[in-house]
Amino acid sequence: MSASRKLASFRLPPLPTVGELIKLYNLRAEKQLSQNFLLDLRLTDKLVRQAGSLRDAHVCEVGPGPAGLTRSILNAGAADVLVVEKDSRFIPGLKLLSEAAPGKLRIVHGDILTYRMDRGFPRNISKSWEEDPPNLHIIGNLPFSVATPLIIKWLENIADRTGPFVYGRTRLTLTFQKEVAERLTASTGSRQRSRLSVMAQYLCTVRNCFTIPGRAFVPKPEVDVGVVRFTPLVQPQIQQPFKLVEKVVRNIFQFRRKYCHKGVEKLFPEACRMELTQEMMQKADVDPTLRPTELTIPQVRALADAYAHLCAHDPSLLNYEYRDELRLKHLTRQKKAPVDTFMDM
Numbered sequence: 001m002s003a004s005r006k007l008a009s010f011r012l013p014p015l016p017t018v019g020e021l022i023k024l025y026n027l028r029a030e031k032q033l034s035q036n037f038l039l040d041l042r043l044t045d046k047l048v049r050q051a052g053s054l055r056d057a058h059v060c061e062v063g064p065g066p067a068g069l070t071r072s073i074l075n076a077g078a079a080d081v082l083v084v085e086k087d088s089r090f091i092p093g094l095k096l097l098s099e100a101a102p103g104k105l106r107i108v109h110g111d112i113l114t115y116r117m118d119r120g121f122p123r124n125i126s127k128s129w130e131e132d133p134p135n136l137h138i139i140g141n142l143p144f145s146v147a148t149p150l151i152i153k154w155l156e157n158i159a160d161r162t163g164p165f166v167y168g169r170t171r172l173t174l175t176f177q178k179e180v181a182e183r184l185t186a187s188t189g190s191r192q193r194s195r196l197s198v199m200a201q202y203l204c205t206v207r208n209c210f211t212i213p214g215r216a217f218v219p220k221p222e223v224d225v226g227v228v229r230f231t232p233l234v235q236p237q238i239q240q241p242f243k244l245v246e247k248v249v250r251n252i253f254q255f256r257r258k259y260c261h262k263g264v265e266k267l268f269p270e271a272c273r274m275e276l277t278q279e280m281m282q283k284a285d286v287d288p289t290l291r292p293t294e295l296t297i298p299q300v301r302a303l304a305d306a307y308a309h310l311c312a313h314d315p316s317l318l319n320y321e322y323r324d325e326l327r328l329k330h331l332t333r334q335k336k337a338p339v340d341t342f343m344d345m
């Protein structure tokens, strides 16, 4: 049999079940680390299939825990699996699995939020951004507590082509609370359309693959879970710096139910608010009475471009934050309060 056929047909040898390992190492789930385990290998296999072919792939798995998903990744033919796990209690079980799959499993005991993935894989697997994605995948049954900050960080990395995206358009297959998965994939006009929908979809093709019922996890979380797959776009739909897009989108969506010009106004200091809002809406040619949820990505692009144009004329606008102004007003009111009380007496 050729070496490549041997690789493709790799199966893990018989091992204790994931449930037995949990008992063996007395691994009680820690709520603080959002630990909800997937023990059903048919489900972990299904999750892994959403990533596409993993034959000879490099994979970073986030939070392997008792390693059910890791087994499915190895059985799918991945050649190099790097797991990043914060909880040291799982390391002995992962070492056992590593012995069963010699040379295929690398274990990092660390925090995925700070782990430098740009150093985790050989540079020769890189593909240029315009080519097909590299044979590198990020897969994870994410801890709920880090899922949203993590995807925002990775979206920024996609925009800057840093972190896991120094290798090219690395694909991600990740779990989120069902509600977050729906927001990530919500289309224009839908009830779940939000800031996260626009930020994810301007940079990636995003697919809500399937829902895992809460009862499939141990312990059972309060919510169901959605599996989402992201493929970075060759050409982002908005070509402005990530931070600028994030600011425009955040301001627009801060009044979800109001007309979109309400949020746009808050991009500007009070003194020039009305005038610049009008100028921005006209330049973008966007109907100011659309609700934020009704805006398409091309309309958000037009708004971001118009805002960038205004900032080019007056760079101080970039530093203006409505929420800072609010905070300042609140503080001033608080400072004044004792004096007022004193005068009342």
Ligand code: SAM
Pocket (backbone or CB within 6 Å): 033, 034, 035, 036, 037, 038, 039, 062, 063, 064, 065, 066, 067, 068, 069, 084, 085, 086, 087, 090, 110, 111, 112, 113, 140, 141, 142, 143, 144, 146
């Ligand atoms: N992959 C396992 C499964 O599907 O059964 C466990 C999933 S559990 C929802 C999340 C895992 O992520 C836990 O093992 C937890 O210890 C780990 N974790 C939590 N926060 C982490 C972080 N910041 N960095 C790396 N791992 C983390």
